[in-house]
Amino acid sequence: MSRYAELILELINQSQEHMTAEQIFLELKKTEPRVVQATVYNNLNALCQEGLIRRLSLENSPDRYDKILRHDHLICRKCGALSDVHFGDLTRQLEGQLGEGIFSYDLKVFYLCPKCREKKNPVN
Amino acid sequence: MSRYAELILELINQSQEHMTAEQIFLELKKTEPRVVQATVYNNLNALCQEGLIRRLSLENSPDRYDKILRHDHLICRKCGALSDVHFGDLTRQLEGQLGEGIFSYDLKVFYLCPKCREKKNPVN
DNA sequence: CTAAATGCAAACTATTTGCAACGAT
DNA sequence: ATCGTTGCAAATAGTTTGCATTTAG
Numbered sequence: 001m002s003r004y005a006e007l008i009l010e011l012i013n014q015s016q017e018h019m020t021a022e023q024i025f026l027e028l029k030k031t032e033p034r035v036v037q038a039t040v041y042n043n044l045n046a047l048c049q050e051g052l053i054r055r056l057s058l059e060n061s062p063d064r065y066d067k068i069l070r071h072d073h074l075i076c077r078k079c080g081a082l083s084d085v086h087f088g089d090l091t092r093q094l095e096g097q098l099g100e101g102i103f104s105y106d107l108k109v110f111y112l113c114p115k116c117r118e119k120k121n122p123v124n
Numbered sequence: 125m126s127r128y129a130e131l132i133l134e135l136i137n138q139s140q141e142h143m144t145a146e147q148i149f150l151e152l153k154k155t156e157p158r159v160v161q162a163t164v165y166n167n168l169n170a171l172c173q174e175g176l177i178r179r180l181s182l183e184n185s186p187d188r189y190d191k192i193l194r195h196d197h198l199i200c201r202k203c204g205a206l207s208d209v210h211f212g213d214l215t216r217q218l219e220g221q222l223g224e225g226i227f228s229y230d231l232k233v234f235y236l237c238p239k240c241r242e243k244k245n246p247v248n
Numbered sequence: 249c250t251a252a253a254t255g256c257a258a259a260c261t262a263t264t265t266g267c268a269a270c271g272a273t
Numbered sequence: 274a275t276c277g278t279t280g281c282a283a284a285t286a287g288t289t290t291g292c293a294t295t296t297a298g
Contacts, residue, residue, distance in 0.1 A: 002277080002278055002279090003278080003279095004278080004279080005278095020262095021262080021263080034279085034280075036279080037262095037263085038263085038264075038265085038280075038282095039280070041262090041263060041264070042264085043278095045263095055183055057181040057182060057183050059179055059181050059187070062261080062262055062263090063183070063262085074222075077227055087218060087221060093211070093212075094211060094233055097209075098233070098235065101235050101241070102234070102235050103201055103236070104234045105232060106231070106233075106234070107229060107230070107231050107232075108230040108231075109222070109229040109230075110228050110229060110230070111222065111226050111227060112225055117225070126252080126254090127253080127254095127297095129253095145287080145288080158254085160255050160256065161287095162255075162256075162288085162289075162290085163253080165287090165288060166253090166254085169289090186286080186288090187287085
């Protein structure tokens with residue numbers, strides 16, 4: 001594993017956020033001033049392919065990168081806020097209908113976040 | 125609802141596929157030769173906002189547009205093939221953990237499609 | 249007559265690619 | 274000396290925007 005790949009993996013695993021490639025790039029640049037975006041993108045792709053991180057494709061927003069540890073996502077329909085949530089593992093349930101062979105699944109739950117629920121005129 | 129919006133909605137509702145904006149544009153152009161891509165994009169966005177269609181964000185692929193009728197998606201990890209599947213409605217289960225206020229959810233299940241399972245060297 | 253919808257071109261954002269230079273075996 | 278990794282610049286893909294024109298009520 002390359003130098004940057006390691007650093008990027010560490011960044012993602014330690015972060016509580018769901019960072020975009022841009023954010024990762026900026027973060028990494030703090031300690032590695034010479035790094036460029038293309039390198040970050042390339043490493044992110046490599047890490048995804050090796051199954052070490054998870055890519056999160058969202059609407060109207062650049063991809064985000066996440067730890068591999070199984071968990072689901074909660075997304076506010078109003079402001080787009082993204083948070084983690086851990087529902088029970090559905091793999092068994094799904095395999096019941098599909099047979100063996102499920103690798104993984106991606107569950108996004110849309111709701112109205114507390115902040116947006118309070119306000120009459122929420123963010124956005 | 126505008127002329128194109130209606131036609132696009134109909135296209136999406138009648139199609140068995142998950143069309144990209146480009147595909148919808150090409151399809152629509154068959155009967156409406158003057159239409160341009162920007163108009164299709166604008167209408168697709170409008171339809172999404174009104175909740176009449178569903179946008180499907182996938183990795184390494186343009187967004188796809190889908191009927192609103194509740195159903196889940198099955199995605200092949202190898203060739204990316206996308207198909208519909210209908211698992212039981214999880215809303216109750218999710219609300220049990222989250223409280224009321226869930227609008228909807230998006231469940232993508234990753235597996236190896238029959239074609240790719242057969243081949244030693246599958247598509248891609 | 250007015251407002252909304254459309255066509256067109258240009259802009260923009262996110263991401264990828266080609267290639268030369270670098271660095272560690 | 275070689276091979277993978279990086280920096281850099283340019284290219285690409287998908288999508289959005291601004292504005293003039295057309296269309297429908």
